[in-house]
Amino acid sequence: MITAKCEVHTVRITDVSLEQKTADHLKMLILEVVKEVEVKWKATIVAITSDASGESWAAIKQLVDEFPWFVAPDCFAHQVNLVVGDYYKVPSTSLFLQYMKKATDLITWLRSKTMVLSMLRDIQKALNAANPSQMQQVLSIIHAVLTCWTAHYLAFRCLLDLRTTLDILAKQERDHSSDATSRCKAQEMLELIEDPLIMLTHIGPLALAINFAQAAHCCLDEVLIILGYLVSRYQDLLNMMTSTNDQIGLHAIINSLEKCWSKSDQTVFIAAVILNPLYKAKPFAQICQFTTAGITSLLLKLWQRFQSTPAPESLHQEIINYLQD
Incomplete structure (x- = not known):
């Protein structure tokens, strides 16, 4: 399934009752769906989620190792x-x-x-x-x-x-x-x-x-809140x-x-809260490392992770302007 504009759309249902439930097999099925969504639906996959059972968790971990820009929160x-x-x-x-x-x-x-x-x-x-x-x-x-x-x-x-x-x-x-x-x-x-x-x-x-x-x-910010x-x-x-x-x-x-929180991809959850204009850095006001410099560093690293290119020079000032309203 994928979500778009707050609605869930089923991409594919696969009957695996006669097949082995291994991490490698699940990874292959997910990759097929990713390809279908990107080619036929013209959508870019940014996150994949599943339950945290053994084989599901292993398959998601393999995917993140192969595609480090994927966000992979547990359900x-x-x-x-x-x-x-x-x-x-x-x-x-x-x-x-x-x-x-x-x-x-x-x-x-x-x-x-x-x-x-x-x-x-x-x-x-x-x-x-x-x-x-x-x-x-x-x-x-x-x-x-x-x-x-x-x-x-x-x-x-x-x-x-x-x-x-x-x-x-x-x-x-x-x-x-x-x-x-x-x-x-x-x-x-x-x-x-x-x-x-x-x-x-x-x-x-x-x-x-x-x-x-x-x-x-x-959304990710709501989960952390x-x-x-x-x-x-x-x-x-x-x-x-x-x-x-x-x-x-x-x-x-x-x-x-x-x-639950300790094994999460914490950086993306924190960034999602900061990038929500209702919150910005307020929920983290009492944590010393969440200075303007610390937040800027966090967001620049995420840019590098998602875009696989260095952040543009203008982004640093844009982050400061955002945090200062």
Whole structure:
């Protein structure tokens, strides 16, 4: 696929189910697409991205070695999802995983009872009728889909948004089921409703970041601003949290974000932020090497990398004029 004017266009789909998934083979397929885009589409390839799995990463590395002007960032929606995975691996998050299982069991049970879903809808309508000044949208119970990275967060967020409605249901409808087995199951599920189901404070910012990063029009400067926001947000949370388990989990997220950044082609991300007139050098104001001279040197080196020719003499002054507005 290629992106142009914020739209994604499919160039080619290749069936490799009967072929070996090697780095060399993937590199060959990418080169064929590069040639097709440059010859038939009259477009110049400047960046290639993929997930960071072993063979994909090796193929991209080979391409960058052969074409050093290529920018090759990892898919940062995937990277942020891996940060979530690193968070779940921390032993202190076991309580959170228990709440996840409870919430998933509750969602599965609620969605299996059409009458219960209807009652939830009626309770919400009644609450809206009683408080017309605070009328809210009538929500439904949604189930997470594994292939959608933000689905679990949204499904659990919906449960929290329905907390008042679920509490009313738990108090009013305990004896709704007809047979003893059903009543026992209903009692078990209704007790889950009364539990403090989940704490989404930790993964909420990551879900927001994935939503930005997976957009077809997400740009390099936005990725770096997102990473900066995440680290800043989790450091603030770290200062607020007194629980050791919370602090261990937050440290795991920050360390994982820094690991993602450490293996990035950092120069192009930094340059993309500087060349956005909304930001320029402001996000780096507290870092000593980001002087006018340092920024000029960085941009001149990128010119050399992309153009394979020395930068024109006028570029130095143009950069200074830009930074000084």
